[in-house]
Amino acid sequence: xxYYIVIAIIAYLIGSISFGxxxxxxxxxxxxxxxxxxxxxxxxxxxxxGKKVAALxxxxxxxxxxxxxxxxxxxxxxxxELDSAxxxxxxxxxxxxxxxxxxxxxxKGGKGVATSLGILxxxxxxxxxxxxxxxxxxxxxxxxxSAGSVLxxxxxxxxxxxxxxEHFIVSGNYFIFSVIMALIVAFNHRTNISRILSGTExxxxxxx
Numbered sequence: 511x512x513y514y515i516v517i518a519i520i521a522y523l524i525g526s527i528s529f530g531x532x533x534x535x536x537x538x539x540x541x542x543x544x545x546x547x548x549x550x551x552x553x554x555x556x557x558x559x560g561k562k563v564a565a566l567x568x569x570x571x572x573x574x575x576x577x578x579x580x581x582x583x584x585x586x587x588x589x590x591e592l593d594s595a596x597x598x599x600x601x602x603x604x605x606x607x608x609x610x611x612x613x614x615x616x617x618k619g620g621k622g623v624a625t626s627l628g629i630l631x632x633x634x635x636x637x638x639x640x641x642x643x644x645x646x647x648x649x650x651x652x653x654x655x656s657a658g659s660v661l662x663x664x665x666x667x668x669x670x671x672x673x674x675x676e677h678f679i680v681s682g683n684y685f686i687f688s689v690i691m692a693l694i695v696a697f698n699h700r701t702n703i704s705r706i707l708s709g710t711e712x713x714x715x716x717x718x
Contacts, residue, residue: 513592514600517585521578521601525608525625528615529570534559543618547712550612551620553655557712568624571609575628578605579679586680595682602629602687606694621698623659626691630666634678637669653713656702663695 530550534542538559543550545558552571556564582601586594606622606629631638645662649655667688675681696703705711 513585513589514597517582517597517601518604520581521604522608523613524574524578524581525605525610526612526614526619527574528609528612528619529574530555530567530620531615533563533566533570537563543615548618549620550615550618552624554620571620571624572628572631574609575602575605575625576632578602579629579632583679593682594680595678595684598633598680599682599684599687602626602633603690603694605629606691610694610698621659622695623663626663626695629691632679633684634673636677637666637673640669641665649714654702654706654711655714656699656711657706660696660699660703663692667692 528550530542530552534540534555540558542555542558546554547557548554552564552568555567578601579598582597583594586592586597606625608619609622609625610619611617612619627638627642630641641662644665645658647658648661649658652658667685670684670688675684678684702711
């Protein structure tokens with residue numbers, strides 16, 4: 511049990527590194543959480559600090575998920591009696607929670623989409639790519655990042671039912687884990703969902 515707690519703490523601390531805040535303060539001179547949607551994710555960074563800062567934020571947020579997964583895998587390889595699949599799942603949930611509620615930045619972070627993408631691509635690249643393409647299509651059709659993010663999160667558990675567990679990074683039951691991940695992303699987008707339903711959600715402009 512101690513190993514699982516340790517990996518959860520490590521992953522949470524990795525997730526708590528809020529690159530959106532770091533980059534906007536360093537490169538744009540303000541805290542992105544003071545503008546727009548008040549979030550620290552790449553979308554709000556894009557709207558308020560531009561493409562370059564947003565791209566850096568997106569890449570680093572994706573890598574947070576990847577790094578947390580790799581550490582969990584390394585621990586599983588070193589301590590053979592541990593359940594590697596469970597280690598990966600614990601790390602994944604913890605790193606997204608850290609991204610959402612970062613201890614280093616007053617527990618005000620992003621919505622966990624980019625970090626979840628990094629996790630998905632590493633756990634099963636097929637599912638990761640399917641969810642990414644699906645999200646991009648929804649975003650292009652609706653011009654709403656939130657709609658693509660939430661629907662892609664919901665698609666994740668569905669795909670785990672059709673793709674054999676042997677195709678995941680380590681064998682294990684990923685359905686319950688995928689539901690938890692989807693619920694976290696949906697919860698983080700609860701205000702966006704309300705705005706979508708009321709027709710007031712912010713939309714991207716592809717002309718800019």
